Amino acid sequence: MKHSRDMTAGLPAEDRPAAGVPAEDRPTAGVPAPDRPTEDRPTENPPPENRPAEHRSAADGSSGDRAIVLVDEHAHAWSPRTARSRLREGLSGPTAGVAAGHTQANLISVPADWAYDMLLFCTRNPKPCPVLDVTDAGSWTTALADGADLRTDLPRYRVWRDGEVVDEPTDVRAHWRGDLVSFLIGCSFTFEWALTAAGVPVRHVEQGRNVPMYVTSGQCRPAGRLHGPMVVSMRPVPPEHLSAAIRETGLLPAVHGSPVHCGDPSALGIRDLGRPDFGDPVDAEPGDIPVFWACGVTPQAAVMASRPPFAITHAPGQMFLTDARDEQYRVL
Amino acid sequence: MKHSRDMTAGLPAEDRPAAGVPAEDRPTAGVPAPDRPTEDRPTENPPPENRPAEHRSAADGSSGDRAIVLVDEHAHAWSPRTARSRLREGLSGPTAGVAAGHTQANLISVPADWAYDMLLFCTRNPKPCPVLDVTDAGSWTTALADGADLRTDLPRYRVWRDGEVVDEPTDVRAHWRGDLVSFLIGCSFTFEWALTAAGVPVRHVEQGRNVPMYVTSGQCRPAGRLHGPMVVSMRPVPPEHLSAAIRETGLLPAVHGSPVHCGDPSALGIRDLGRPDFGDPVDAEPGDIPVFWACGVTPQAAVMASRPPFAITHAPGQMFLTDARDEQYRVL
Numbered sequence: 001m002k003h004s005r006d007m008t009a010g011l012p013a014e015d016r017p018a019a020g021v022p023a024e025d026r027p028t029a030g031v032p033a034p035d036r037p038t039e040d041r042p043t044e045n046p047p048p049e050n051r052p053a054e055h056r057s058a059a060d061g062s063s064g065d066r067a068i069v070l071v072d073e074h075a076h077a078w079s080p081r082t083a084r085s086r087l088r089e090g091l092s093g094p095t096a097g098v099a100a101g102h103t104q105a106n107l108i109s110v111p112a113d114w115a116y117d118m119l120l121f122c123t124r125n126p127k128p129c130p131v132l133d134v135t136d137a138g139s140w141t142t143a144l145a146d147g148a149d150l151r152t153d154l155p156r157y158r159v160w161r162d163g164e165v166v167d168e169p170t171d172v173r174a175h176w177r178g179d180l181v182s183f184l185i186g187c188s189f190t191f192e193w194a195l196t197a198a199g200v201p202v203r204h205v206e207q208g209r210n211v212p213m214y215v216t217s218g219q220c221r222p223a224g225r226l227h228g229p230m231v232v233s234m235r236p237v238p239p240e241h242l243s244a245a246i247r248e249t250g251l252l253p254a255v256h257g258s259p260v261h262c263g264d265p266s267a268l269g270i271r272d273l274g275r276p277d278f279g280d281p282v283d284a285e286p287g288d289i290p291v292f293w294a295c296g297v298t299p300q301a302a303v304m305a306s307r308p309p310f311a312i313t314h315a316p317g318q319m320f321l322t323d324a325r326d327e328q329y330r331v332l
Numbered sequence: 333m334k335h336s337r338d339m340t341a342g343l344p345a346e347d348r349p350a351a352g353v354p355a356e357d358r359p360t361a362g363v364p365a366p367d368r369p370t371e372d373r374p375t376e377n378p379p380p381e382n383r384p385a386e387h388r389s390a391a392d393g394s395s396g397d398r399a400i401v402l403v404d405e406h407a408h409a410w411s412p413r414t415a416r417s418r419l420r421e422g423l424s425g426p427t428a429g430v431a432a433g434h435t436q437a438n439l440i441s442v443p444a445d446w447a448y449d450m451l452l453f454c455t456r457n458p459k460p461c462p463v464l465d466v467t468d469a470g471s472w473t474t475a476l477a478d479g480a481d482l483r484t485d486l487p488r489y490r491v492w493r494d495g496e497v498v499d500e501p502t503d504v505r506a507h508w509r510g511d512l513v514s515f516l517i518g519c520s521f522t523f524e525w526a527l528t529a530a531g532v533p534v535r536h537v538e539q540g541r542n543v544p545m546y547v548t549s550g551q552c553r554p555a556g557r558l559h560g561p562m563v564v565s566m567r568p569v570p571p572e573h574l575s576a577a578i579r580e581t582g583l584l585p586a587v588h589g590s591p592v593h594c595g596d597p598s599a600l601g602i603r604d605l606g607r608p609d610f611g612d613p614v615d616a617e618p619g620d621i622p623v624f625w626a627c628g629v630t631p632q633a634a635v636m637a638s639r640p641p642f643a644i645t646h647a648p649g650q651m652f653l654t655d656a657r658d659e660q661y662r663v664l
Contacts (some may be wrong), residue, residue: 115448116451119448123454133456143553251664253585253663257663331585331590331663332578332579
């Protein structure tokens with residue numbers, strides 16, 4: 001087993017985030033819910049059946065007592081191969097901004113007898129679950145990344161039994177099974193470069209945090225034994241940049257495409273943007289509109305709801321780095 | 333069993349195409365192959381391993397001894413429900429132009445023990461095989477068309493045993509099996525309305541013919557027991573309309589998206605545009621560029637190459653009419 005290193009280890013001291021600020025004391029998103037007064041907004045999301053028990057634990061990709069930062073100050077310039085190599089050696093942390101311009105992917109590995117249900121679930125729910133690659137049973141290689149090992153090259157994993165997280169290692173070789181089929185699913189981190197290039201501010205990156213993710217009240221279309229709610233990521237977008245944000249992400253359907261909703265979070269059953277189910281809350285600027293994209297953590301919500309006997313996933317926000325370039329997935 | 337009616341039955345006599353012109357005497361496409369002189373072009377495509385034995389039979393969707401026309405002069409204005417009802421009653425013929433603005437789909441039904449391989453094949457080859465819906469085993473209904481019956485509502489089917497066509501009925505209730513999983517795959521007829529709206533001439537529609545389709549020398553990425561070549565459709569496009577054609581179709585990835593190739597047919601292993609493997613040859617205008625889109629007949633080529641024990645498909649060019657509107661599949 002490799003050893004996990006402090007994700008800020010490579011940063012000069014002056015760039016390290018201040019420690020000791022409890023997550024619950026950090027400012028919350030502050031994005032207005034258009035059709036209800038702020039004082040009426042409940043302070044916490046409702047606890048749906050499948051809301052993760054480990055809500056806001058460090059393994060959610062939330063930062064615990066400090067802000068999330070890039071795994072290394074030079075990580076944006078790394079090649080995907082270099083990034084995978086560093087992560088294999090034990091570097092850990094959220095991958096937003098790593099290996100700029102290269103496609104990142106969510107991972108879900110299930111036993112072969114669940115693979116058809118998972119592939120069908122993804123096919124029937126293409127916005128949250130756009131499939132970029134599917135391995136053959138037992139294989140830990142992928143056509144998307146030469147020389148990669150899906151068992152070691154992600155920053156952090158979650159190991160699931162009967163819908164519960166039983167381990168959160170940085171290497172899953174000890175958990176691997178010969179019947180596992182792995183799905184790589186498009187990740188919205190991929191389109192953040194397109195947003196930036198189009199002049200759209202990406203608040204959580206500006207603030208050095210993981211993107212906030214929320215379990216919605218909307219159910220995915222079920223497939224065989226798999227069912228569950230849709231998970232979304234949220235980015236506050238200034239109104240003058242909204243059309244560019246929709247256009248740029250719409251051109252990338254393989255990484256979730258255009259938003260599923262803009263504005264009122266309550267339309268998705270989200271009561272408090274300041275308390276995401278995964279990742280970190282993000283501070284909105286005055287006037288920002290909350291924009292919601294379908295999220296590749298959705299298969300994990302399906303695992304929680306449907307309780308397959310075994311699964312391995314990435315930890316939210318800690319993605320697989322592919323060799324593919326974002327432009328390869330642009331439809332135009 | 334329903335009875336098949338003459339597809340021109342609803343046409344006034346003066347609109348009916350002249351009969352008696354053998355297909356082989358009709359003018360061929362005449363699209364120049366840019367990098368080789370016309371006189372060097374061989375007159376026939378090479379016979380690849382999996383080229384269909386029934387090359388250019390009427391069941392290819394080719395017109396036999398007359399030009400292909402719309403199944404009914406009013407068919408473009410039909411609702412999808414009306415179209416399905418007429419087709420269920422026995423009307424038959426290519427569906428290009430029927431129920432304008434509504435999404436058309438290729439059908440392939442395979443036994444449940446082949447369903448994972450087929451779904452994986454589609455996932456790994458999203459340009460030719462964009463999946464719009466997958467039924468549960470044995471079901472003949474689809475979320476894409478209220479009240480539809482996949483066993484009766486297509487104009488014409490092909491029934492396959494061990495990779496060979498054994499029947500081409502207009503109703504497959506007698507062939508149906510309780511273990512069949514049906515895949516509805518996006519069809520390029522869908523984007524022809526977007527092309528027309530953008531001012532791009534669609535030659536085969538202008539000429540009242542089925543679109544020409546070709547088996548290419550390019551192999552799809554295999555999946556389990558399934559392998560086979562990619563099939564493409566070809567439309568001659570005037571150079572001044574090429575960027576619009578690419579843009580409009582690129583915005584519709586669920587119905588094959590942007591072209592896979594523009595120009596020289598030999599790059600795809602196509603030796604003679606005048607002899608398509610399915611559908612009709614189309615006459616190009618001087619200067620037209622041959623533009624190739626991945627085609628939903630590709631799963632049929634995989635059936636020919638991989639020889640599953642049983643399958644049911646649509647007959648090329650004779651598609652399933654869904655209730656979905658083309659715009660629902662536009663990414664922007």
